[in-house]
Amino acid sequence: MSSLVPLDPSLPPFLQPYLPRDVSDSSFPFILLTWAQSLDSRISLEPGVQTIISSKQTKTMTHYIRTQFSGILIGIGTFLADDPGLNCRYGNANSIRPIIVDPHFRSREKLKTSRLVRQVNEKTGLVPIILIDENLKDSVCSLGDFLKGTVQLEFLPTDNSGRFNWTRLFQRVRSIGIGSVMVEGGGSIINNLLLSKRENGEPIIDAIVVTIGPRFLGAKGTEVSPLHSVELKDRKWWAGDCGDAVFAGRVA
Numbered sequence: 043m044s045s046l047v048p049l050d051p052s053l054p055p056f057l058q059p060y061l062p063r064d065v066s067d068s069s070f071p072f073i074l075l076t077w078a079q080s081l082d083s084r085i086s087l088e089p090g091v092q093t094i095i096s097s098k099q100t101k102t103m104t105h106y107i108r109t110q111f112s113g114i115l116i117g118i119g120t121f122l123a124d125d126p127g128l129n130c131r132y133g134n135a136n137s138i139r140p141i142i143v144d145p146h147f148r149s150r151e152k153l154k155t156s157r158l159v160r161q162v163n164e165k166t167g168l169v170p171i172i173l174i175d176e177n178l179k180d181s182v183c184s185l186g187d188f189l190k191g192t193v194q195l196e197f198l199p200t201d202n203s204g205r206f207n208w209t210r211l212f213q214r215v216r217s218i219g220i221g222s223v224m225v226e227g228g229g230s231i232i233n234n235l236l237l238s239k240r241e242n243g244e245p246i247i248d249a250i251v252v253t254i255g256p257r258f259l260g261a262k263g264t265e266v267s268p269l270h271s272v273e274l275k276d277r278k279w280w281a282g283d284c285g286d287a288v289f290a291g292r293v294a
């Protein structure tokens with residue numbers, strides 16, 4: 043777990059237009075897609091391998107962004123690879139709710155020894171929500187006291203290929219009372235969400251913030267590259283003396 047440094051004062055005004063707006067009258071949360079990648083668009087050295095790309099300065103930025111959101115979502119691949127904290131080390135650790143997209147409930151065993159559950163027991167993190175295929179509801183419920191009080195299981199329908207519909211997923215998240223979601227990855231989730239649209243044709247995501255670290259991770263790495271091109275608008279860059287650059291924008 044890397045330590046944080048003082049936040050660069052130029053970052054809050056740079057990020058401000060891409061942070062949550064009021065959604066109290068909406069059935070959809072505000073959604074930010076954010077990740078850290080290499081110059082060759084890789085987010086890890088290999089799938090399943092946790093890889094530090096952000097410098098201390100931009101890692102601090104990520105934790106600052108977490109202070110602005112009520113939920114933080116990752117895929118099961120990231121949970122299994124990183125055993126992440128998904129809490130907020132810059133501000134109030136108990137301000138953000140972890141959400142894991144895990145249709146087959148592959149997190150079942152690892153959760154027991156995970157940082158997420160440890161943090162709940164130590165009161166340094168909120169109870170994580172695990173999103174599971176509703177076809178597994180009966181078998182999962184028969185686990186009885188399994189992780190009672192330290193995880194919240196939510197069951198959602200899946201399509202023929204076992205995937206959740208993103209619109210329905212985020213509507214469910216909103217109905218739980220989460221008004222803003224920071225999606226941190228991994229590759230499969232990012233590539234998918236960059237292309238996803240709401241029922242009215244608007245992009246699912248409201249904004250993206252990408253940290254770019256000055257290194258190459260190589261062709262074996264987990265790649266961020268959606269199936270087809272994505273045009274962006276409201277584009278801005280920030281460069282720090284740490285060597286990283288940060289891109290912020292919206293899907294056009």
Ligand SMILES: NC(=O)C1=CN([C@@H]2O[C@H](COP(=O)(O)OP(=O)(O)OC[C@H]3O[C@@H](n4cnc5c(N)ncnc54)[C@H](O)[C@@H]3O)[C@@H](O)[C@H]2O)C=CC1
Nearest residue numbers: 077078085086090091117119120205206227228229230231
């Ligand atoms: N540098 C960075 O900022 C980050 C890096 N990572 C890295 O990324 C790697 C993990 O990425 P991936 O392997 O792509 O895993 P992932 O975290 O994107 O999870 C993929 C899994 O999520 C589930 N999933 C995705 N979309 C779904 C949908 N619509 N409905 C139902 N289930 C769905 C599927 O089970 C799929 O196998 C790890 O090495 C991790 O360290 C992860 C997050 C951020």
Ligand SMILES: Nc1nc(O)c(N)c(N[C@@H]2O[C@H](COP(=O)(O)O)[C@@H](O)[C@H]2O)n1
Nearest residue numbers: 078093094095096104124126127128226
């Ligand atoms: N911002 C950022 N920079 C990197 O270099 C990273 N590898 C990641 N990964 C994401 O952060 C999560 C782990 O962070 P915490 O343990 O919660 O502090 C990890 O799961 C990825 O989502 N992010």
